[in-house]
Amino acid sequence: MVKNLLEGTLEEQCEFLYDLGVEKLKTGNFAGALYAFREIVRHDPAYRDVAALLVEARGRKSEQRQLILVGLGSGALFMGVGRLTGISHDLALILVGALGLVCGYLGCTWIRMGSVANPFDRSLS
Numbered sequence: 001m002v003k004n005l006l007e008g009t010l011e012e013q014c015e016f017l018y019d020l021g022v023e024k025l026k027t028g029n030f031a032g033a034l035y036a037f038r039e040i041v042r043h044d045p046a047y048r049d050v051a052a053l054l055v056e057a058r059g060r061k062s063e064q065r066q067l068i069l070v071g072l073g074s075g076a077l078f079m080g081v082g083r084l085t086g087i088s089h090d091l092a093l094i095l096v097g098a099l100g101l102v103c104g105y106l107g108c109t110w111i112r113m114g115s116v117a118n119p120f121d122r123s124l125s
Contacts, residue, residue: 014040014047021053030061067108074104 006013021036037054040047078100079093087093 010043014044025057030057030064033057067105070108071101071104075100
């Protein structure tokens with residue numbers, strides 16, 4: 001990724017990074033949002049509500065990481081159990097692993113949010 005130096009006053013740079021961070025947060029790019037908010041805090045810790053947004057971005061990134069890891073773990077577990085039960089066809093093992101990914105994701109979402117109906121129904125309040 002090409003890095004460009006920002007131009008303008010500190011206020012203009014913070015405004016650009018703030019808008020970029022909020023956009024990244026809304027689209028689910030929590031690593032990008034964290035980077036933008038950290039840059040703002042590094043230069044102006046009292047800028048708007050960036051401290052609260054930084055905490056929210058950290059929490060959302062942690063939730064995202066946990067969902068991914070649980071999904072991968074359950075996919076591997078399902079494949080292992082499938083192999084132990086005698087499934088030897090590669091395509092069948094891949095399908096069992098995919099089922100494990102989905103079950104792990106939905107199970108983790110259900111535990112965290114209390115509902116499997118719509119795991120994406122979260123607002124950026």
